[in-house]
Amino acid sequence: MKKILVLFSHPKFEKSRTNTALVNHIKGMEGVTFHDLYERYPNFHIDVEAEKELLEAHDIIIWHHPFYWYSCPPLMKQWIDLVLEFGWAYGPNGNALQSKTCLNVITTGGAREVYCSEGTNSFTVNQFLRPFEQTANLCGMQYLPPFAVMGTHKLTDEQLATYVMQYGKLIHLLQQNLTLNDFKGCFFLNDIPQLQTP
Ligand SMILES: Cc1cc2nc3c(=O)[nH]c(=O)nc-3n(C[C@H](O)[C@H](O)[C@H](O)COP(=O)(O)O)c2cc1C
Structure with a gap:
């Protein structure tokens, strides 16, 4: 079973x-x-080495946030800025995250x-999430479409x-090796057929 790390960030949980x-x-x-960043680091002093160890111990990284x-x-x-270090997450010999899977919830x-484009926010959620997508890409991770509520x-x-x-069902599917084909063309993981039945 794949190991999932949920990096949760909510200032007003x-x-x-x-x-x-x-x-x-x-x-x-x-x-x-489940790793609640605001609970663990109320003063924003992130323990970078501890975070790296956590990442190394998991296969799937979820950025879960409002x-x-x-x-x-x-x-x-702040977590992204400090933890995803040059030479570790990306750059020369920066391959610690290679082949892991990553997504936003x-x-x-x-x-x-x-x-x-016609709506009041002008862009799709996926377009707004491009920096996360490219961050994952740069670190050699496979970035999945978001699950959005x-x-x-x-x-x-x-x-x-x-x-x-x-x-909950999505977590089970990810643990059991959801493949690229399962979400081809999907804007949101919410839309995959496996999540449409109760
Ligand atoms: C500071 C702040 C910024 C927000 N920005 C957005 C936004 O850009 N787009 C949006 O759709 N909702 C925005 N919201 C609404 C939150 O996303 C929403 O209240 C939250 O996801 C609800 O989840 P919760 O009940 O767990 O807090 C914002 C809320 C706050 C407090």
Whole structure:
């Protein structure tokens, strides 16, 4: 079974509805290491060596965060800036992350339809996530489409429960070797057929 590291970043987790539900579901799953960055590093002093060891011990890295100003909260960016070192994650001999898999799991206030060229946000979520995609590429990782919980402010309890169930199922699929063919042409991992049945 593949080992999954969930790097979770939420500055206001105590006030969260959506991420609390998602996290509570996947936190204790077998083969999943849940790592809450704001809990571990409230002062932003990241233990780079400890983070590298964690990365080395896992096959799949999930950047799980609410979408803040079309990106991630600041501690996640700090984590990327400090941990993905030249000569380790990329550059000459920088091959520590080669062949691992990486993806974003995000929650957005904006609904799916506002993330397109005609919508109020002008661009797709995937376009906004390009820096993450290219970061993963540069580090030799396989970057998957995002799993996105969108329109959080208007989600009913039932809709949220469906997303929660899908996130758990996705973790199982990733552990069992989801292949490139499973998400070919997919904008969101939410859309893969395996997640459409209860
Ligand atoms: C500082 C800040 C910035 C935000 N920026 C965005 C954004 O760029 N796009 C968007 O769709 N939602 C944005 N939101 C809404 C959050 O993504 C949304 O409230 C969150 O994902 C809901 O999850 P939660 O209940 O776990 O907090 C923002 C919220 C805050 C507080």
